[in-house]
Amino acid sequence: MTLDEIKDAFGFFDSWEDKYRFIIDLGKSQESLPESDRNEHNLIRGCQSQVWLVADYDSSSNTMTLRIDSDAHIVRGLSAIVLACYDGQTPDAIIAHDMDALFAELSLLEHLSPTRGNGLRAMVSRIRELAHQHQ
Amino acid sequence: MNRSDFPILQSSADEPGFVYLDSAATTQKPNAVIDAVSNYYRTSNANVHRAAHKLSALATQAFEAARENVRAFINAGAVEEIVFTRGTTEAINLIAAVHRGALSVGDEILISHLEHHSNIVPWQMLAAATGARLTACNVLTSGELDLNDFHSKLSNRTRIVAIGHVSNALGTVNPIADIVSAGHAAGALVVVDGAQAVAHMPVDVSAMDCDFYAFSGHKLYGPTGIGVLYGRRELLEALPPWQGGGEMIEHVSIETSTYNRLPFKFEAGTPNIAGAIGLSAAIDYLHEQDWQILQAAEQELLSMCIAELQQMPEVQLIGTPKHRAGVVSFLVDGSHPHDIGTLLDQQGVSVRTGHHCTMPLMQHLNIPGTVRASFAMYNDADDVAKFAAAMRKTLTFV
Numbered sequence: 001m002t003l004d005e006i007k008d009a010f011g012f013f014d015s016w017e018d019k020y021r022f023i024i025d026l027g028k029s030q031e032s033l034p035e036s037d038r039n040e041h042n043l044i045r046g047c048q049s050q051v052w053l054v055a056d057y058d059s060s061s062n063t064m065t066l067r068i069d070s071d072a073h074i075v076r077g078l079s080a081i082v083l084a085c086y087d088g089q090t091p092d093a094i095i096a097h098d099m100d101a102l103f104a105e106l107s108l109l110e111h112l113s114p115t116r117g118n119g120l121r122a123m124v125s126r127i128r129e130l131a132h133q134h135q
Numbered sequence: 136m137n138r139s140d141f142p143i144l145q146s147s148a149d150e151p152g153f154v155y156l157d158s159a160a161t162t163q164k165p166n167a168v169i170d171a172v173s174n175y176y177r178t179s180n181a182n183v184h185r186a187a188h189k190l191s192a193l194a195t196q197a198f199e200a201a202r203e204n205v206r207a208f209i210n211a212g213a214v215e216e217i218v219f220t221r222g223t224t225e226a227i228n229l230i231a232a233v234h235r236g237a238l239s240v241g242d243e244i245l246i247s248h249l250e251h252h253s254n255i256v257p258w259q260m261l262a263a264a265t266g267a268r269l270t271a272c273n274v275l276t277s278g279e280l281d282l283n284d285f286h287s288k289l290s291n292r293t294r295i296v297a298i299g300h301v302s303n304a305l306g307t308v309n310p311i312a313d314i315v316s317a318g319h320a321a322g323a324l325v326v327v328d329g330a331q332a333v334a335h336m337p338v339d340v341s342a343m344d345c346d347f348y349a350f351s352g353h354k355l356y357g358p359t360g361i362g363v364l365y366g367r368r369e370l371l372e373a374l375p376p377w378q379g380g381g382e383m384i385e386h387v388s389i390e391t392s393t394y395n396r397l398p399f400k401f402e403a404g405t406p407n408i409a410g411a412i413g414l415s416a417a418i419d420y421l422h423e424q425d426w427q428i429l430q431a432a433e434q435e436l437l438s439m440c441i442a443e444l445q446q447m448p449e450v451q452l453i454g455t456p457k458h459r460a461g462v463v464s465f466l467v468d469g470s471h472p473h474d475i476g477t478l479l480d481q482q483g484v485s486v487r488t489g490h491h492c493t494m495p496l497m498q499h500l501n502i503p504g505t506v507r508a509s510f511a512m513y514n515d516a517d518d519v520a521k522f523a524a525a526m527r528k529t530l531t532f533v
Binding site: 016017020021024048049071072073074075111118 | 470471472473474476477478481488489503504528532533
């Protein structure tokens with residue numbers, strides 16, 4: 001799902017139920033990482049849920065390919081929103097993107113809070129670090 | 136007790152209120168505690184035990200009255216046995232640190248898989264520093280300690296037994312008097328982590344006969360940043376001090392120092408005076424209650440909560456101890472605890488999810504964590520009903 005499609009969908013929600021059903025479905029629709037990729041190297045530990053991130057950089061196209069998984073559906077769904085922004089983008093575009101602003105626009109900023117301990121903020125930080133390395 | 140004593144729990148037309156089921160993490164505070172802290176700063180703030188002025192005398196008097204109040208609350212023999220700390224964690228760290236000179240290779244420290252990280256990591260550090268071995272008693276699927284395993288791991292090599300009074304993750308009330316007497320029979324010191332017990336039952340350290348007992352003010356309707364270490368006087372006398380600084384000394388020269396008497400020997404630096412006064416107010420507030428009524432009401436809420444969850448086929452209770460205080464832990468088939476907690480939060484129900492700082496217990500039970508609903512004196516049947524309704528809605532999502 002593209003970022004525009006996600007934003008469009010959010011425009012139609014008039015209850016928290018609609019929004020969270022969408023996020024959970026979005027999470028369930030994400031392809032899981034194979035067990036071999038759910039390893040210690042790719043793990044971003046949250047206090048309450050865990051996230052795995054597989055990141056590749058293709059120098060010929062100057063883009064980053066990202067795959068994400070989580071043990072919690074809501075975090076997977078939120079990760080899908082992060083992926084819609086970052087996957088296939090150049091390092092410059094990733095660094096320029098304001099994830100806090102997007103999550104605020106979608107009224108999801110609380111999930112990006114460091115106090116949530118869901119691993120999402122740490123994942124965004126790690127993707128941005130990798131982007132810096134390939135800039 | 137009146138729920139209206141707790142201002143944060145009051146709802147209004149603008150603020151619909153929330154169902155607070157996270158008291159095992161920290162309890163809400165009654166007006167009596169908030170006012171005591173506020174009044175201290177407004178009327179009697181000064182440093183304690185030093186200045187020759189009226190304000191300092193007032194502050195010292197209130198601070199030491201708080202210590203006496205704590206002594207009586209847990210029925211310790213003497214006020215010298217009450218050391219103020221930042222909380223349970225600091226109290227256990229203190230005890231572990233001052234035993235560095237007392238343990239060596241061949242000695243053992245016995246804990247359990249039920250413990251909070253704060254009753255594990257300080258002992259790991261002590262073991263690493265001394266060469267002593269850390270062993271842990273197994274936990275049954277009921278969430279109760281495997282007492283056969285406990286006895287098999289207890290020996291004349293065991294120097295310290297450190298066990299929680301009540302499990303923060305599962306609510307299990309451990310047979311602490313039996314553990315203390317078994318530990319003593321083996322010649323070990325017994326340290327009890329009382330963080331989850333003090334708000335749920337009367338605690339009598341003299342009857343329990345433990346050597347050390349630790350608890351936090353903030354889980355007892357008091358402020359954060361204040362806690363208590365009870366220690367048997369003869370043991371505290373013999374132990375070396377922990378942190379050095381002001382308050383804890385009798386005389387200092389550049390070369391050496393002599394240390395203050397108990398309990399000040401273990402209270403370096405300016406203490407949390409407001410915290411101690413707030414804790415004392417919380418104890419006064421508890422004295423106005425009737426433990427029998429509080430405990431009966433809590434058991435009723437726990438039973439209602441468990442009965443509601445048992446009607447939901449997707450829900451699996453984690454831990455079914457015969458004696459339970461404060462806590463109900465559970466999982467939902469096919470769902471991560473974090474999803475359940477997030478969806479309950481959307482409905483104004485505050486629970487804790489995750490490993491509850493008991494990662495070894497979660498590994499032992501082979502689960503990623505749990506959803507934990509925990510109760511305090513201000514919760515009522517309406518809270519359980521709202522929680523159950525929110526759970527039923529949550530289950531339609533997952």
